[in-house]
Amino acid sequence: MITTALRMLIGDKTKLLGLIFGVAFSTLLICQQVSIFVGLLGRASSVINDVRSADIWVMDPSVRTIDASHPMRDTELSRVRGVEGVAWAVPLFKSQVQVRTREGRLENAVILGVDDTSLIGVPNEFLLGSVEDLALPDAIAINPAGFRLLFPGAELDVGRELELNDRRARIVAIIDAAPAFAANLTIYTRYSLATTYTNPGRNVMSFIIARSADGLAPEVVAQNITDRTDLKAVSSSAFRTESIKYIIENTGIPVSFGTVVILGAIIGVAIVGLTFNQFIMENLKQYAALKAIGLKNRRLLAMTLWQAGFVCIIGYGLGLGAAVLFFRSTAEVDALRGFYLLPEVAGGVAVLAAVIVLLSTLVSMRRVLTVDPATVFRG
Amino acid sequence: MTSTSMQHSQMHAPPAESDVVVVCRSIKKSFGEGQARVRVLRGTDFDAKAGEMTFLVGPSGCGKTTLISIIGAILSCDGGDIRVLGDDLRRMRNGQLADFRLDNFGFIFQQFNLLPALNAAENAAIPLVARGYSTRKAEGIASEMLEKLGLGEHTRKIPAQLSGGQQQRVAIARALVHSPRIVICDEPTASLDAASGQRVMELLRDAAMDHERAVIVVTHDDRIFRFADRIAHMADGTISKVERGKLESSKTPVTPKDAIP
Numbered sequence: 244m245i246t247t248a249l250r251m252l253i254g255d256k257t258k259l260l261g262l263i264f265g266v267a268f269s270t271l272l273i274c275q276q277v278s279i280f281v282g283l284l285g286r287a288s289s290v291i292n293d294v295r296s297a298d299i300w301v302m303d304p305s306v307r308t309i310d311a312s313h314p315m316r317d318t319e320l321s322r323v324r325g326v327e328g329v330a331w332a333v334p335l336f337k338s339q340v341q342v343r344t345r346e347g348r349l350e351n352a353v354i355l356g357v358d359d360t361s362l363i364g365v366p367n368e369f370l371l372g373s374v375e376d377l378a379l380p381d382a383i384a385i386n387p388a389g390f391r392l393l394f395p396g397a398e399l400d401v402g403r404e405l406e407l408n409d410r411r412a413r414i415v416a417i418i419d420a421a422p423a424f425a426a427n428l429t430i431y432t433r434y435s436l437a438t439t440y441t442n443p444g445r446n447v448m449s450f451i452i453a454r455s456a457d458g459l460a461p462e463v464v465a466q467n468i469t470d471r472t473d474l475k476a477v478s479s480s481a482f483r484t485e486s487i488k489y490i491i492e493n494t495g496i497p498v499s500f501g502t503v504v505i506l507g508a509i510i511g512v513a514i515v516g517l518t519f520n521q522f523i524m525e526n527l528k529q530y531a532a533l534k535a536i537g538l539k540n541r542r543l544l545a546m547t548l549w550q551a552g553f554v555c556i557i558g559y560g561l562g563l564g565a566a567v568l569f570f571r572s573t574a575e576v577d578a579l580r581g582f583y584l585l586p587e588v589a590g591g592v593a594v595l596a597a598v599i600v601l602l603s604t605l606v607s608m609r610r611v612l613t614v615d616p617a618t619v620f621r622g
Numbered sequence: 623m624t625s626t627s628m629q630h631s632q633m634h635a636p637p638a639e640s641d642v643v644v645v646c647r648s649i650k651k652s653f654g655e656g657q658a659r660v661r662v663l664r665g666t667d668f669d670a671k672a673g674e675m676t677f678l679v680g681p682s683g684c685g686k687t688t689l690i691s692i693i694g695a696i697l698s699c700d701g702g703d704i705r706v707l708g709d710d711l712r713r714m715r716n717g718q719l720a721d722f723r724l725d726n727f728g729f730i731f732q733q734f735n736l737l738p739a740l741n742a743a744e745n746a747a748i749p750l751v752a753r754g755y756s757t758r759k760a761e762g763i764a765s766e767m768l769e770k771l772g773l774g775e776h777t778r779k780i781p782a783q784l785s786g787g788q789q790q791r792v793a794i795a796r797a798l799v800h801s802p803r804i805v806i807c808d809e810p811t812a813s814l815d816a817a818s819g820q821r822v823m824e825l826l827r828d829a830a831m832d833h834e835r836a837v838i839v840v841t842h843d844d845r846i847f848r849f850a851d852r853i854a855h856m857a858d859g860t861i862s863k864v865e866r867g868k869l870e871s872s873k874t875p876v877t878p879k880d881a882i883p
């Protein structure tokens with residue numbers, strides 16, 4: 244009866260297309276939105292991820308996310324260094340600057356100042372230049388997305404000059420750092436230079452990044468630091484989680500993405516539900532005839548489930564394919580860089596698509612199960 | 623009148639002959655509750671024999687459809703005895719009734735009730751597929767049956783591409799494809815013009831009649847009475863008389879040429 248069930252469905256091209264479209268639409272929309280959302284959350288922690296050598300972050304107790312820091316006194320650094328279990332600790336400056344090109348382009352940037360001598364905190368992925376170049380006067384490194392933002396159409400190169408808050412800076416390296424949450428343009432430079440570009444003066448340290456001594460858990464050392472200073476210290480992974488949580492709890496982003504996802508699901512249920520119901524209603528008399536002929540409810544239910552499953556698989560496949568194409572075609576778009584269709588998302592949406600189809604066919608299935616075969620003889 | 627009542631009393635004789643495949647005794651059936659209760663069958667007796675085409679005729683609303691629905695194991699009765707092929711339908715559960723229908727009945731409806739997306743062969747093959755035949759084998763057998771019914775060239779057409787008469791012939795093929803012992807038709811010609819109705823009845827008679835098979839036809843259409851072996855007249859929920867059909871015309875096979883005026 245499987246063939247019969249599928250032939251019934253395929254025979255009605257208009258409804259079949261409607262059903263497949265409904266599922267594909269929901270799949271595409273939800274896959275795309277959830278992936279972008281996950282990608283955005285990833286950006287919230289990209290700076291933390293890029294500082295790979297540190298496993299402890301120290302900050303003012305009021306700080307709850309990498310994106311909003313509060314300056315600490317410079318003297319805190321030596322106190323942290325003195326805590327038991329701390330292998331090393333260096334300052335990290337993080338702020339925002341206005342960047343202007345010679346051509347007059349103006350962009351916002353996240354600027355990170357790393358320890359002048361060790362340069363710890365700079366990501367290792369140098370596309371052009373090297374970490375030593377950052378020791379040069381006015382030297383800064385920027386990410387490729389930022390470069391393309393400033394110099395549209397230009398090949399990646401070094402040596403160009405910029406103005407950071409009206410002070411001269413020179414690009415000496417291109418680093419493949421992930422785009423940050425606050426801006427697509429990320430600048431790495433020496434701590435001393437970064438502070439002059441932004442807000443010169445004392446007590447400007449945003450974070451202290453540190454490493455736990457071999458054999459000690461970062462959580463334990465972080466707790467030591469918290470106990471011995473007035474500062475807040477957490478492991479990198481805890482800080483990552485906290486920063487993501489901050490975005491989820493304190494911005495409208497989850498709500499707006501969530502709304503789109505829920506709308507996508509509702510529209511899917513509506514399209515699939517209405518179309519499937521119409522399909523079943525048009526065939527109800529025939530279902531009654533099949534019952535009269537001797538098909539049991541179990542059989543008819545199986546037929547409807549096959550039809551629903553067929554719609555679900557084809558629709559999901561097309562929707563997923565469209566989502567893959569979307570992310571393929573935007574892979575080179577910097578604004579959407581780092582947004583991928585994660586397998587977990589694809590898997591989750593598969594389950595959701597099945598739920599959508601099942602939900603929207605429940606009513607129709609009830610009709611099939613309850614239709615009285617005796618009605619076939621009535622006009 | 624006397625001959626009719628004799629025939630009628632014959633029906634009350636115990637079903638000794640094994641060719642009496644449907645035996646209804648004092649069947650009662652009402653619909654609704656309380657004030658709205660309608661007593662449709664008030665102790666109806668009815669028999670059908672294998673090798674015969676039994677017509678059930680009577681005014682609209684007298685309970686013909688209700689009776690054949692009960693005989694066809696689709697509707698349960700409130701009282702009386704019903705035996706089909708020796709089995710007591712009242713003792714069967716729903717699932718058993720469905721299996722019983724699939725094994726023993728072929729149904730032909732006024733509105734054909736073919737699946738619109740399936741072609742003629744696929745539609746006619748349904749009872750076989752439902753019984754577990756492979757689609758291919760079932761459609762092969764169904765196509766032979768369609769051929770027999772003069773639809774050899776139309777096996778791949780969907781119902782919308784066929785005339786009403788052709789669709790009803792597909793329905794006949796579906797009703798006969800699994801060689802059921804009993805075929806039940808409710809107003810098989812009511813949706814057809816006179817010529818198509820005649821042709822459908824001829825084909826039904828040729829294809830369905832078999833010494834093992836009973837065919838029960840409910841109809842209003844007196845132009846097809848000549849196909850009946852027996853005609854049971856129903857009024858107010860009981861069988862008022864049973865008469866022999868015009869055997870000469872019904873037993874003589876009618877060629878298609880004669881049928882088209």
Ligand SMILES: Nc1ncnc2c1ncn2[C@@H]1O[C@H](COP(=O)(O)OP(=O)(O)OP(=O)(O)O)[C@@H](O)[C@H]1O
Binds near residue numbers: 654662685
């Ligand atoms: N499911 C039902 N619920 C309530 N009343 C019903 C139901 N089925 C049939 N009836 C009533 O039972 C009576 C007999 O109906 P039935 O369909 O058996 O008549 P019929 O002889 O087949 O009539 P027709 O020639 O018009 O088809 C009618 O009055 C009808 O309204």
Ligand SMILES: [Mg+2]
Binds near residue numbers: 687688808
């Ligand atoms: Mg009727």
